[in-house]
Amino acid sequence: MLLRTKLLLAQVPLALALLVLGAIAITTIGQLGSSSERILKDNYRSVLAAQRMKEAIERMDSAALFIALGRRQEGQELAWRNRSLFEEELETQIKNITEKGEQEASQALLRRWRDYLASYERFVRETDYQVLRNRFFTELLPKFLAVKEGADQILSLNQDAMVRKSDEVRRFSRRLETFITFAAILAALAGIIVSMALTTMIIRPLSVLTQTARRIKEGDLEVRAKVEGSDEIALLAQEFNTMTDSLDRYRKSSLGELLQAQHSSQAAIDSLPDPVVATDLEGKILNANRTAEAWFGPVLSGPLGEAVRPLEPALTAAIKKARKYVLAGKGAYLPSDLEEAVKIVGPEGERYLLTQAAPVYDETGSLAGVSVVLRDVTLLSKLDAMSKSLVATFAHEFRTPLTSLRLAIHILLEQLAATMSERQLDLIYAAREDCERLQNLVDDILDIVRLQSGKLELYRVPIRIFSLMENICDQHRLLAEEQEIMISYSLPPFDEEVFADPERLELVFANLIVNAVRHTPPGGSIEIRARTNRESVRFEVKDTGEGIPEEYQAQVFDKYFQVPGNIRKGTGLGLAIAKNIIEAHGGEIGLESEPGQGSTFWFTLPKTEGQPGG
Amino acid sequence: MKEPMVLIVDDEKNIRLTLSMALEAINITVDTASTGEEALEKLAEIPFKLMLLDLKLPGMDGLEVLRRVTDKYPNLMTIVITAYGSIEVAVEAMKLGAVDFLQKPFDPKAVRDMVRRVLLSAPEGRPAKKYEYYIGLAKQSINAGEFEVARVYATKAAFLKWNRPEPYNLIGGICEVKGDRQDADKNYRVALDLDPTYQPARKNLERVTSRPYTRMGIAWD
Numbered sequence: 142m143l144l145r146t147k148l149l150l151a152q153v154p155l156a157l158a159l160l161v162l163g164a165i166a167i168t169t170i171g172q173l174g175s176s177s178e179r180i181l182k183d184n185y186r187s188v189l190a191a192q193r194m195k196e197a198i199e200r201m202d203s204a205a206l207f208i209a210l211g212r213r214q215e216g217q218e219l220a221w222r223n224r225s226l227f228e229e230e231l232e233t234q235i236k237n238i239t240e241k242g243e244q245e246a247s248q249a250l251l252r253r254w255r256d257y258l259a260s261y262e263r264f265v266r267e268t269d270y271q272v273l274r275n276r277f278f279t280e281l282l283p284k285f286l287a288v289k290e291g292a293d294q295i296l297s298l299n300q301d302a303m304v305r306k307s308d309e310v311r312r313f314s315r316r317l318e319t320f321i322t323f324a325a326i327l328a329a330l331a332g333i334i335v336s337m338a339l340t341t342m343i344i345r346p347l348s349v350l351t352q353t354a355r356r357i358k359e360g361d362l363e364v365r366a367k368v369e370g371s372d373e374i375a376l377l378a379q380e381f382n383t384m385t386d387s388l389d390r391y392r393k394s395s396l397g398e399l400l401q402a403q404h405s406s407q408a409a410i411d412s413l414p415d416p417v418v419a420t421d422l423e424g425k426i427l428n429a430n431r432t433a434e435a436w437f438g439p440v441l442s443g444p445l446g447e448a449v450r451p452l453e454p455a456l457t458a459a460i461k462k463a464r465k466y467v468l469a470g471k472g473a474y475l476p477s478d479l480e481e482a483v484k485i486v487g488p489e490g491e492r493y494l495l496t497q498a499a500p501v502y503d504e505t506g507s508l509a510g511v512s513v514v515l516r517d518v519t520l521l522s523k524l525d526a527m528s529k530s531l532v533a534t535f536a537h538e539f540r541t542p543l544t545s546l547r548l549a550i551h552i553l554l555e556q557l558a559a560t561m562s563e564r565q566l567d568l569i570y571a572a573r574e575d576c577e578r579l580q581n582l583v584d585d586i587l588d589i590v591r592l593q594s595g596k597l598e599l600y601r602v603p604i605r606i607f608s609l610m611e612n613i614c615d616q617h618r619l620l621a622e623e624q625e626i627m628i629s630y631s632l633p634p635f636d637e638e639v640f641a642d643p644e645r646l647e648l649v650f651a652n653l654i655v656n657a658v659r660h661t662p663p664g665g666s667i668e669i670r671a672r673t674n675r676e677s678v679r680f681e682v683k684d685t686g687e688g689i690p691e692e693y694q695a696q697v698f699d700k701y702f703q704v705p706g707n708i709r710k711g712t713g714l715g716l717a718i719a720k721n722i723i724e725a726h727g728g729e730i731g732l733e734s735e736p737g738q739g740s741t742f743w744f745t746l747p748k749t750e751g752q753p754g755g
Numbered sequence: 756m757k758e759p760m761v762l763i764v765d766d767e768k769n770i771r772l773t774l775s776m777a778l779e780a781i782n783i784t785v786d787t788a789s790t791g792e793e794a795l796e797k798l799a800e801i802p803f804k805l806m807l808l809d810l811k812l813p814g815m816d817g818l819e820v821l822r823r824v825t826d827k828y829p830n831l832m833t834i835v836i837t838a839y840g841s842i843e844v845a846v847e848a849m850k851l852g853a854v855d856f857l858q859k860p861f862d863p864k865a866v867r868d869m870v871r872r873v874l875l876s877a878p879e880g881r882p883a884k885k886y887e888y889y890i891g892l893a894k895q896s897i898n899a900g901e902f903e904v905a906r907v908y909a910t911k912a913a914f915l916k917w918n919r920p921e922p923y924n925l926i927g928g929i930c931e932v933k934g935d936r937q938d939a940d941k942n943y944r945v946a947l948d949l950d951p952t953y954q955p956a957r958k959n960l961e962r963v964t965s966r967p968y969t970r971m972g973i974a975w976d
Binding site for chain 2: 537540541542543544545546547548549551552555556580598599600601602603642643644647
């Protein structure tokens with residue numbers, strides 16, 4: 142059945158109620174009409190008859206009087222006319238008996254009429270006027286009165302009945318009024334209720350659909366809309382269920398793959414020996430591997446650092462730093478320097494943790510979270526510390542023999558230069574040169590050991606840029622010119638100050654420039670530039686050398702790193718030292734280079750002491 | 756042979772040898788000792804003008820030697836040789852009477868320059884002159900950016916003339932450069948206690964105690 146038909150049918154009860162009500166009203170109104178008609182037919186006719194009879198009998202009486210007075214002809218005509226008139230009416234009356242007692246009254250009237258007629262016949266036959274008059278008064282008049290009274294009786298009987306009946310009709314119509322009112326209300330109510338019930342029944346599938354849709358929205362794809370029938374809603378429900386089926390199938394398949402992927406990635410991170418924690422942008426923990434839970438207790442989905450077992454402050458700080466780096470959009474934070482490792486005391490004794498962080502991107506490619514790995518570098522740290530102290534000891538022990546070696550070579554040169562052959566001189570120059578190199582190496586090692594053990598004390602003073610750059614250039618001009626390299630500097634528009642340790646700053650410049658000289662072929666040039674910002678000054682050392690392949694650019698500031706394939710020219714410590722010094726000043730250091738295009742090493746220094754070493 | 760002027764005390768044979776040769780090359784006569792005890796014996800025999808003393812010695816160490824000779828031989832001047840980075844020992848040695856210090860490693864020129872300077876600085880000179888001498892050395896070092904070295908000389912100067920404000924002002928400035936504001940404040944106050952009219956210390960103290968604090972513009976003198 143179509144929905145339209147159903148809705149139409151739902152209106153049927155209301156229509157039926159109206160029909161019934163109408164039928165009742167029509168019937169009862171008909172009844173009312175017929176009862177008035179009956180009054181007319183039953184009683185009005187009797188009343189009319191009684192009155193006509195009264196009139197006729199009175200005329201008869203007058204006719205009799207005419208006869209008594211001697212006008213026999215006129216009197217007999219009048220009597221004749223009225224006699225038949227009376228009898229007609231009497232006949233009508235006798236046939237129209239409706240009231241109780243009317244039968245008796247009519248028969249009484251008939252009897253009296255016959256009696257009167259008999260007396261009248263006798264009266265008419267009398268010819269003696271004296272007798273006539275006597276008879277009129279003594280015989281005819283009383284009988285006339287009796288007939289008249291009989292007619293009167295019938296009249297009043299019927300009039301009373303009329304009054305009573307009209308009263309009855311009035312009462313009946315009043316009852317009918319009430320009844321129809323009630324019936325109307327009842328019918329309307331019943332109709333509305335039934336129609337409503339029917340409509341609700343018809344509409345119910347829609348609410349079933351709505352509820353199903355809601356549950357599907359909440360993720361329950363098992364639910365189906367149960368709608369029977371063949372109307373439009375049922376069709377819609379069928380289509381809806383079909384859609385849910387395919388949705389369910391799709392979800393089950395993709396969910397399966399997803400679960401598979403999630404399980405394997407969870408298994409992968411669980412198998413890592415280092416704690417891994419994934420956090421969202423606000424620092425809330427989204428996921429953690431088994432190692433992390435073993436170390437820090439069951440990880441709740443709370444902010445990092447508020448895990449069940451509170452993290453050590455140093456570790457929290459390291460994590461914060463790593464996250465900040467990643468959140469600033471600088472990419473993954475992968476410190477290679479073991480100096481960044483944080484020492485914590487765990488259940489298995491001292492551990493050294495190196496905090497690494499990597500960005501997690503969402504499907505649109507924007508940053509969605511940060512995954513933090515706490516690499517356990519305990520063994521490496523211990524080895525590193527050992528090797529450092531070993532290196533420091535060696536370097537220290539080298540000093541004394543180096544001192545005497547240098548003194549010896551210098552004195553030899555002073556005293557014997559004049560007497561030596563050229564080859565002998567070459568030999569001793571070579572010895573001096575390597576002695577200097579050894580000396581530099583020892584100095585660098587001790588420098589970096591001191592720098593990295595945090596014992597670096599900076600003696601910071603305001604330094605004017607112009608004179609600084611002039612001095613730096615002068616200091617290295619000789620070295621550069623020996624290699625046939627042009628060294629020059631370009632100054633910023635205004636002479637400003639940087640707040641730095643002059644000795645260390647010179648060391649940084651020396652390392653960068655010596656490096657540039659080493660890697661620039663004769664005929665090249667080195668330019669030192671400075672650019673001032675609002676808060677810092679950026680220095681650049683630009684050469685026209687061989688450049689640094691991109692894959693090595695990130696490593697050139699690492700200790701002992703040398704670009705592979707090149708002849709070892711320096712100690713591999715110069716840039717590491719420079720980086721340490723610049724960072725201790727709160728500055729940054731970096732390079733831009735393309736192979737064959739030369740390199741530009743740059744670093745920044747704050748103008749004021751606003752940024753202490755970090 | 757002429758009486759030697761300089762005694763070199765070092766346990767390292769090669770250092771003794773090369774130092775001797777470096778000095779002899781500029782016509783300074785030397786003798787050597789390898790231990791503190793040997794040095795004391797030689798000092799008892801010969802009136803040396805200058806001793807180059809390595810502070811790290813087996814047995815009796817350099818500071819002990821210095822302690823024993825300072826009062827005994829008022830005309831003897833001592834330059835101590837210290838290892839790289841051991842400034843605190845140098846300060847101690849200067850307080851004990853060393854006139855200067857030499858940090859390893861050094862080259863012949865540095866040794867010769869220092870020896871010449873010390874020998875020419877007239878050992879018989881009055882203390883007041885010596886005081887000016889160290890103040891001068893301290894300021895030179897500050898200008899060269901060698902603040903640790905400057906601190907040693909300033910300390911020496913303060914030791915020689917305890918009632919002058921300049922050394923404390925210099926030390927205060929060095930503390931500030933190093934980032935130690937509290938010690939700087941203390942030293943400036945000492946300088947002002949000694950001489951309330953000493954302007955550089957007054958300026959420095961004002962700056963150190965002001966808000967916002969800036970290390971810019973330390974008044975050295």
